[in-house]
Amino acid sequence: MTCEHMSCSYGGAPVIEGVDLTIRQGEFVGIVGPSGSGKTTLLRAMLGSVKPVHGSVTRQAGLRLAYVPQVETVDWNFPVTVGEVVGMSRPQRLMRPKSARSELTLIEDVLERLGLGGLVQRHIRELSGGQQQRVFLARALIQKPDMLILDEPTAGVDVRTRHEVLHVLADLNESPPHGDGIAIVLTTHDLNGLASHLPRLVCFNRTVIADGSPAEVLQPYFLERTYGAPMEVLQHGGMPIVLEQGGDELRNRLNRGTAS
Amino acid sequence: MIIAVDLLKPFSYEFFRNGLIIATLAGALCGLIGVFVVLRGMSYIGHGLSHAVFGGAALAAVLNLNYFIGAGFWGLASGLMIGRVSRKRIIGADAAIGVITTASFAMGLALQARFGQAKRSIDAVLFGNVLGVFTSDILAVAGVGILSAVVIVGLYRKLLFATFDPEVAGVSGVSVPAMEAVLMVLLSATILVTVRVIGVLLISALLVLPAVTARLMTNSFGRMLWLSPVLGAIFGGVGMYISWYADVPSGAVIILAGTLVFIAAYSAVGVRRRAQLAGINHH
Numbered sequence: 001m002t003c004e005h006m007s008c009s010y011g012g013a014p015v016i017e018g019v020d021l022t023i024r025q026g027e028f029v030g031i032v033g034p035s036g037s038g039k040t041t042l043l044r045a046m047l048g049s050v051k052p053v054h055g056s057v058t059r060q061a062g063l064r065l066a067y068v069p070q071v072e073t074v075d076w077n078f079p080v081t082v083g084e085v086v087g088m089s090r091p092q093r094l095m096r097p098k099s100a101r102s103e104l105t106l107i108e109d110v111l112e113r114l115g116l117g118g119l120v121q122r123h124i125r126e127l128s129g130g131q132q133q134r135v136f137l138a139r140a141l142i143q144k145p146d147m148l149i150l151d152e153p154t155a156g157v158d159v160r161t162r163h164e165v166l167h168v169l170a171d172l173n174e175s176p177p178h179g180d181g182i183a184i185v186l187t188t189h190d191l192n193g194l195a196s197h198l199p200r201l202v203c204f205n206r207t208v209i210a211d212g213s214p215a216e217v218l219q220p221y222f223l224e225r226t227y228g229a230p231m232e233v234l235q236h237g238g239m240p241i242v243l244e245q246g247g248d249e250l251r252n253r254l255n256r257g258t259a260s
Numbered sequence: 261m262i263i264a265v266d267l268l269k270p271f272s273y274e275f276f277r278n279g280l281i282i283a284t285l286a287g288a289l290c291g292l293i294g295v296f297v298v299l300r301g302m303s304y305i306g307h308g309l310s311h312a313v314f315g316g317a318a319l320a321a322v323l324n325l326n327y328f329i330g331a332g333f334w335g336l337a338s339g340l341m342i343g344r345v346s347r348k349r350i351i352g353a354d355a356a357i358g359v360i361t362t363a364s365f366a367m368g369l370a371l372q373a374r375f376g377q378a379k380r381s382i383d384a385v386l387f388g389n390v391l392g393v394f395t396s397d398i399l400a401v402a403g404v405g406i407l408s409a410v411v412i413v414g415l416y417r418k419l420l421f422a423t424f425d426p427e428v429a430g431v432s433g434v435s436v437p438a439m440e441a442v443l444m445v446l447l448s449a450t451i452l453v454t455v456r457v458i459g460v461l462l463i464s465a466l467l468v469l470p471a472v473t474a475r476l477m478t479n480s481f482g483r484m485l486w487l488s489p490v491l492g493a494i495f496g497g498v499g500m501y502i503s504w505y506a507d508v509p510s511g512a513v514i515i516l517a518g519t520l521v522f523i524a525a526y527s528a529v530g531v532r533r534r535a536q537l538a539g540i541n542h543h
Contacts, residue, residue: 067432080481084480094414097413125479
């Protein structure tokens with residue numbers, strides 16, 4: 001999939017501008033940037049739900065895309081079971097909304113693979129955070145995608161859930177026969193817990209600021225241009241660790257208050 | 261024996277039999293559409309549309325037009341106006357509904373006051389009149405009911421997807437605007453054919469009560485979709501039957517019957533949740 005000099009807007013000023021980005025088969029790409037930087041719009045443009053006002057998005061013919069929304073946007077009080085969520089994305093036979101036996105087996109297989117076996121009848125709220133995330137992953141996977149697009153898959157989840165999700169994604173991304181060779185694109189806020197583990201990172205704020213390996217991209221210069229705040233990068237066991245600058249000053253100010 | 265005969269007595273009157281049939285059918289239809297009204301937060305639209313239909317019905321009565329033509333046309337025009345006003349985004353959709361439908365309602369009241377001779381049928385739309393039902397009303401409710409059931413079963417997964425998760429549904433090839441339009445048409449048709457039976461003032465309650473009660477009883481969309489019309493039919497039928505003996509307008513009894521069941525379900529769920537929290541109820 002290639003975005004060429006793409007700009008998108010929702011009627012007013014462009015939200016993202018002049019984006020050039022290519023995702024190849026089997027890649028694992030993280031998009032990092034601050035809130036309001038247009039990351040979700042970029043994903044929507046890739047998915048085709050937002051049309052570029054300039055430039056173009058070219059998808060390889062027959063490319064199957066699947067999308068996993070932010071868990072925070074899901075209505076957890078909606079009356080749906082795990083099986084109903086996974087099944088809703090499948091085409092329906094005329095006047096037969098219920099899953100046939102073969103489809104039920106398919107749903108159960110996908111759930112089993114993601115460690116959700118036996119939960120078909122469970123309501124979505126009666127699940128742990130990691131399980132909830134994986135239900136939506138299951139709904140995407142049952143469409144047998146070539147590329148999976150995830151919006152903030154680790155936002156608002158605890159450390160253990162984040163690890164669970166990342167391991168599942170790594171399995172899916174790994175090339176056959178061990179994995180599925182699915183290309184994965186995700187957005188994240190989490191520089192140290194997620195982004196620095198990925199093979200390819202894109203720093204994004206209205207446009208692509210840097211694109212490369214974490215070592216190439218997680219540099220103070222690019223980070224400051226992305227986040228608009230100075231950041232420091234340390235090395236730990238060969239991995240870059242990003243620190244916010246100005247923390248000392250803030251700490252001093254806050255502690256001065258308690259000391260006096 | 262005497263008691264049994266007494267209990268069956270209302271069935272010997274044709275107007276009661278017709279009323280019972282239409283109240284049961286209208287309850288089932290409102291229950292079915294109500295699932296989407298509740299899950300999509302459309303209850304204010306339903307409330308507004310029924311008020312708009314009242315204006316149209318009053319106009320139709322004064323001009324001696326057929327009710328379905330007058331009220332249907334007026335309801336459609338109001339729907340389009342609401343869409344137009346809210347798309348301009350100067351005022352919100354809820355405010356647009358408030359202005360247009362209350363204006364329509366006020367026009368109905370004004371017409372009623374000015375042209376007293378049309379009062380009877382206007383009263384029927386306001387408070388509902390299950391006992392003045394014609395075969396054509398029964399056929400209209402049954403027709404819209406069958407149409408809704410076929411459309412909802414036929415588009416089940418798309419409607420569920422578009423309701424639960426519109427963004428992903430759109431990306432996955434479901435036309436969300438088309439699904440919304442389908443539901444709006446079904447809701448409008450439902451209000452049009454049931455409003456004379458249930459009444460403007462009570463219809464939004466019947467669109468909500470069976471569905472929220474069903475929601476309390478199940479966590480599955482599929483089950484809610486058949487449970488809600490079944491509850492609606494029971495509310496309609498039982499409420500109608502009780503109203504015969506209580507000598508109270510049927511619409512009010514239907515809603516009160518539904519409210520009682522809702523309260524029972526609500527309390528039962530509260531007990532179950534507390535039991536689950538206390539770890540007594542293991543799956």
